[in-house]
Amino acid sequence: MPPSIEARQLTKRYGQFTALSGLDLSIQGTKCVGFLGPNGAGKTTTMKILTGLIRATKGTALINGVDVASDKKAALSSCATLIETPEIYPSLTPKEALSMLCEIRGVPRQDRNKRIDDALARVKMSEWADKKVGGFSKGMKQRVNVASTLLSDPEVIILDEPSSGLDPRGMSEVRDIVLSLRDRLVFMSSHLLAEVTEVCQEVALIDHGKLLVYDTIENVTAKFAGGGGAAEVGFAGNVDEQLRARVSKLPGVTSTTKSNDRHLIVKYDTAVLTQDKLLESVAGLKAGAITFSQASGLEDAYLSLIKETL
Amino acid sequence: MSREGSKAAVGSLAHVGIAAKYNFLNYFRARRFYVMLAIILIIAGLLTALVGYYRPPGFVDGGALGFYGAGWGSFASIVVVLSAAFFGGDAISGEFQNRTGYFLVPNPIRRSAIYVGKWLAALAASTIILAVFALAMLANGLFYFPGNVPWEFVESFAFAWVYLVAAMSLAFAFSSLFKSSSISVLMSVILLLFVFSVIDTVSSLVAGIEPWFSLTYGAGIVSNILNVPYPAAKTVTPFGPGGRFTVVSYNATVPEGLLILLVYLVVMAVLGLILFERKEFTS
Structure with a gap:
């Protein structure tokens, strides 16, 4: 057995x-x-x-x-x-x-x-x-x-x-x-x-x-990671609502979620934006972005599922 | 996939032995064992020095039995209470507060085996402490009364050990009731040292009722056996002008005392075990 x-x-x-x-x-x-x-x-x-x-x-x-x-x-x-x-x-x-x-x-x-x-x-x-x-x-x-x-x-x-x-x-x-x-x-x-x-x-x-x-x-x-891409952006300082709103308003960004005090998971429409363009856009905000990495599919699915239950 | 060949089934009795062995090892190496031993040796040392220097009549003029009655008889119960509280007071609550239960409980072992094993380990550690104190008293007795060890002293030691067993059950029940180690130890000490004594006094002196329901009343046999003749079961002492008032005091007979200790042992052991079985690791 x-x-x-x-x-x-x-x-x-x-x-x-x-x-x-x-x-x-x-x-x-x-x-x-x-x-x-x-x-x-x-x-x-x-x-x-x-x-x-x-x-x-x-x-x-x-x-x-x-x-x-x-x-x-x-x-x-x-x-x-x-x-x-x-x-x-x-x-x-x-x-x-x-x-x-x-x-x-x-x-x-x-x-x-x-x-x-x-x-x-x-x-x-x-x-x-x-x-x-x-x-x-x-x-x-x-x-x-x-x-x-x-x-x-x-x-x-x-x-x-x-x-x-x-x-x-x-x-x-x-x-x-x-x-x-x-x-x-x-x-x-x-x-x-x-x-x-x-x-x-x-x-x-x-x-x-x-x-x-x-x-x-x-x-x-x-099933749950959805279309589009996701990236995790790390900032030198804490991510406040103002910063999150600024990132959310970037062209092609579909949603943003704080993963911890200094990190944002940024989901974007791949038809509008590529990862390098997103990096350029985030850097262009001059908001203290210091790290940028692609979020895993599992992380994307996790955030999607958890968000849906909130 | 089968991994059956890699291990053998272990019975609950063997589990009790395993839990007892490693808990005793933990007790034996812990600082508290040596603190308790030091306390006992200080008490014994002070008694030795004071008796040697002052030669109080109660110790040296009453023969060997009087000596053991004044020394061992007066302090054995305190040693029992301290040992039970020290080793049993946080035996179960410590598994929750210190999180050691998370290491031991989620294993193929019944909680009852853990409980009994810990109880035996605490009893073994306490018995060593009680025996050390008895040996110190015996050495003193042999110094003043060479070659004369009254049989009543041996009986008293046996009764003290039965009291220890009952007190340990009570301490374990408290330990199962509380999640905080310090509260369970403190409650055990307060109850065994003070509350029962107050109950005994109020019951016999104020209400005139024999305190057969009190653990310390039953434990009175530890010191009473060293009195010859054995104290009367009920003594009425008149006092005041013309003996107008009376004071009633009770003493448990040996069978009564043993029965009271036995009832406490069984009831508290079962109560403690039920509490431990139901208690959850929620922190």
């Missing part, structure tokens, strides 16, 4: 606030699926329900066909997880902490040391293997957390923003690790669309606790 993750009418309410609203999602087979959505969309809530950290108000979460709520132990027996940024008992060393997980997950005694050494080597933490975790930086702890998902040869791996807290080198290493796990089912949430594009074959996009789309990246991009 292929590995699987399934959410059936998954609902989670915190008082009046609905974090998940009847989420239906069925993922089967060995692949990497990116789980995308804005902050508060319900990504972490879904993953917490899948891993038994919280209970659903309604609905069912299944891993490999086993209901997590009724038998967490069986459901997670072939599943490794990394939810948010866990802390490890500060007086333990990475070797001891990983040994604890090996024992819990039933890794045979004779294999434990090798598995732990290999996992720590993959996250470049071998030389820290016998130091107490209490003195580690957030990034070092996250490396050990990533190592913890590699120990027991799991069929399903659930990763909630695995690059969180890591430096650029660490992020790149995590990407390589996730790429090497394509013979399993990896379900990974991330805000880094470039990372998702690089390592995932499929994406599930949710917003306001509801699934907007689940398909291959190619299909999502083809």
